[in-house]
């Protein structure tokens with residue numbers, strides 16, 4: 001049984017996304033409701049849209065998932081062939097895509113990539129997937145390797161946000177999705193001091209963007225993948241695949257689709273009131289320890 005709220009019926013426009021008074025009970029049953037994220041008319045820029053191996057990566061899955069939800073996709077990667085392959089795969093599934101070569105640690109590259117993205121329209125989704133994890137004990141970590149870990153894992157996110165967010169504000173708003181890691185909040189069982197520190201910084205950079213720009217129509221959230229079956233770790237940890245799966249409360253590694261589906265939700269209007277969140281996508285791994 002539903003109780004009709006007269007005020008809601010009268011105004012007929014109040015949804016969970018409006019600025020109407022909180023607590024008035026004016027949300028209509030058919031407002032703001034959807035059965036799947038709808039990104040039609042959006043342009044998503046995916047930095048790190050390629051793959052470091054033959055299998056599906058988080059970045060490529062994100063590009064394909066955004067496109068499946070209706071967004072046009074700008075596939076950016078420092079490896080031009082990888083960016084082009086992702087764009088081609090988006091095209092093969094009926095989507096619109098553009099590929100751009102850019103290194104996220106090079107500010108001019110980031111600006112040029114965003115300029116190129118304008119060919120598909122105003123960018124309203126910024127997805128930061130680039131991340132590189134090089135195992136090393138602390139005492140063995142060279143200063144240059146430390147600097148490189150911070151440059152690629154967090155300075156790249158700073159540069160893309162710095163240049164994309166003002167454009168998104170000017171175009172009416174949008175969503176930032178940063179791919180962090182459970183290594184930002186837990187020791188992952190492997191020694192990655194630079195990677196862990198950088199991913200923790202990504203989380204707080206996400207919160208900073210979220211709160212700085214919330215009133216200007218920007219939401220920013222991070223996805224923290226757990227043990228995901230991707231080429232990034234496949235090469236390094238091939239011998240540990242079964243052990244990695246056992247570590248997860250679910251008994252399996254996650255897939256790039258698990259990560260991409262969370263990103264599509266966070267980028268969509270279905271997550272219109274989700275802001276500044278660092279969301280583990282880890283099968284409960286971090287809830288347990």
Ligand SMILES: NC(=O)c1ccc[n+]([C@@H]2O[C@H](COP(=O)([O-])OP(=O)(O)OC[C@H]3O[C@@H](n4cnc5c(N)ncnc54)[C@H](O)[C@@H]3O)[C@@H](O)[C@H]2O)c1
Nearest residue numbers: 048050051052057058059078103104130131181225228230
């Ligand atoms: N696989 C896991 O278990 C796991 C767990 C936690 C977090 N993550 C995160 O997922 C993300 C990567 O996942 P993936 O599967 O797509 O990795 P991937 O290595 O397959 O793909 C990353 C892409 O980024 C590109 N890239 C690297 N450095 C770049 C740079 N400086 N500029 C532009 N492009 C660059 C690479 O060419 C590659 O195509 C990272 O942020 C990583 O930290 C993965």
